[in-house]
Amino acid sequence: MFIQTEETPNPTTLKFLPGMVVKADGTLEACDEAEAAASPLAQTLLSIDGVSRVLLGYDFISVTKSADLEWKLLKPRIVAAIMDYFVTAPISSETPPDATSPHAAPLGPDDEDFDIVKQICDILDSKVRPGLARDGGDIAFVKYQDGIVWLRLKGACAGCPSSTLTLKAGVENLLCSYVPEIVEVREAEDDRDPDSLQP
Numbered sequence: 001m002f003i004q005t006e007e008t009p010n011p012t013t014l015k016f017l018p019g020m021v022v023k024a025d026g027t028l029e030a031c032d033e034a035e036a037a038a039s040p041l042a043q044t045l046l047s048i049d050g051v052s053r054v055l056l057g058y059d060f061i062s063v064t065k066s067a068d069l070e071w072k073l074l075k076p077r078i079v080a081a082i083m084d085y086f087v088t089a090p091i092s093s094e095t096p097p098d099a100t101s102p103h104a105a106p107l108g109p110d111d112e113d114f115d116i117v118k119q120i121c122d123i124l125d126s127k128v129r130p131g132l133a134r135d136g137g138d139i140a141f142v143k144y145q146d147g148i149v150w151l152r153l154k155g156a157c158a159g160c161p162s163s164t165l166t167l168k169a170g171v172e173n174l175l176c177s178y179v180p181e182i183v184e185v186r187e188a189e190d191d192r193d194p195d196s197l198q199p
Contacts, residue, residue, distance in 0.1 A: 001083050001086060001087065003016055003079050004019070008156035009161070010136075010137075012067055013064040014063055014065075014071060015062050015156065016061040016079070020059070022041075022057060023058060027155070029053065029055045029138070029154045029158075030042040030054050030055075031046075031053045036054070041085050045078065048081060050069040050073075051063055051064070051066075051078070052064050052066050055154055055155030055156070057133055060133065062136035062155035064159070113144055116182075120149055123175060132153075132166075136156035136157075137153060137157030137158070138154040139152070139153055140154060143188070147181055147182055149172075149175060149184070149185045167186075168185065
């Protein structure tokens with residue numbers, strides 16, 4: 001088995017390409033044991049000293065390291081863990097039965113913003129996610145209210161030096177051009193409704 005690696009725009013994140021399907025539907029991001037509970041591969045990678053975040057995509061794995069470690073020390077351990085995993089356990093069984101779309105609209109069809117949220121999620125899926133996946137990242141819809149869209153960048157895109165540019169010059173311009181009701185895009189810290197977060 002040969003695992004390719006690619007640099008990402010985020011210097012603390014590398015993209016690993018095992019040459020097979022990693023996660024058949026959606027993405028899974030984990031920064032701690034609780035988030036990795038649904039994925040033995042994510043658990044294994046997070047157990048490596050120096051790994052701080054893992055994103056499993058369709059055919060790639062993005063791994064974010066602690067800033068104080070060098071890739072030349074960490075990369076061989078990550079590659080070995082990925083190879084060992086694919087040799088011993090097929091990852092296709094990792095999707096939990098209750099898995100949902102990363103852009104599942106939290107509104108019902110009777111909500112007045114339902115059509116706008118559906119348009120936002122469709123644009124993210126068709127026009128934004130493929131580009132971010134090439135860089136080892138992903139994006140999650142969090143909320144739409146009063147013309148403001150809350151999104152969260154994941155994987156290599158989270159904490160990337162160009163993440164603000166990605167959201168403002170890229171995603172915001174794209175969404176505003178397709179959905180005139182949108183006036184601004186803001187970054188959310190996690191997938192919860194920003195109004196529910198404690199100050």
